[in-house]
Amino acid sequence: MAPGGLDNAGKTTIVKRIMKEDVTSVSPTLGFIIKTIEFMEYKLNIWDVGGQKTLRSYWKNYFEKTDTLVWVVDATDKLRVDDCREELAGLLLEERLMGASLLVFLNKTDVEHCMTEEEVRERLGLDLIKTHKWTILPCSAMTGKNLHEGLEWVVQDAKDRLFLY
Numbered sequence: 001m002a003p004g005g006l007d008n009a010g011k012t013t014i015v016k017r018i019m020k021e022d023v024t025s026v027s028p029t030l031g032f033i034i035k036t037i038e039f040m041e042y043k044l045n046i047w048d049v050g051g052q053k054t055l056r057s058y059w060k061n062y063f064e065k066t067d068t069l070v071w072v073v074d075a076t077d078k079l080r081v082d083d084c085r086e087e088l089a090g091l092l093l094e095e096r097l098m099g100a101s102l103l104v105f106l107n108k109t110d111v112e113h114c115m116t117e118e119e120v121r122e123r124l125g126l127d128l129i130k131t132h133k134w135t136i137l138p139c140s141a142m143t144g145k146n147l148h149e150g151l152e153w154v155v156q157d158a159k160d161r162l163f164l165y
């Protein structure tokens with residue numbers, strides 16, 4: 001799994017919450033970090049990459065063995081949704097992500113007045129994506145909401161793949 005998403009979206013916090021680590025002290029990721037977790041008899045390798053603009057060109061180096069792209073969207077960042085849409089669209093053109101599935105985590109939904117799932121789905125143009133299997137889940141790295149469900153989707157998707165090939 002490789003998480004992508006703009007800087008400050010909450011990628012590292014999500015990974016830390018999944019790993020049951022302390023989430024009160026995160027700082028911007030400057031390179032990348034790999035973590036492995038065991039989940040439902042599966043070993044998931046999670047790459048956490050920095051989302052700052054200068055780092056985005058390196059993302060494609062991490063897709064060699066990516067089954068699922070986890071795209072983290074900041075539900076409170078209304079001003080950068082278009083930027084977010086463009087980055088995601090660019091990634092989906094990457095040859096190495098052709099067979100990958102896409103999980104969009106709409107993060108920070110614990111914050112009041114944040115964007116709704118429908119709004120983001122529409123503004124990111126998710127319904128137009130025909131090249132990748134995708135889903136969107138509103139979540140919160142602060143409360144842990146839906147993180148487990150997201151991993152379940154990833155594992156189920158991996159199982160479906162094994163069945164197909």
Ligand SMILES: Nc1nc2c(ncn2[C@@H]2O[C@H](COP(=O)(O)OP(=O)(O)OP(=O)(O)O)[C@@H](O)[C@H]2O)c(=O)[nH]1
Binds near residue numbers: 006110
């Ligand atoms: N309210 C709220 N804040 C969050 C949530 N997830 C992350 N944050 C905060 O958002 C800020 C950025 O989180 P990071 O996890 O560092 O974001 P990132 O996507 O890893 O950022 P880069 O490493 O720069 O790409 C931190 O101050 C987090 O505490 C969430 O679900 N709810």
Ligand SMILES: [Mg+2]
Binds near residue numbers: 013049051
């Ligand atoms: Mg980070």
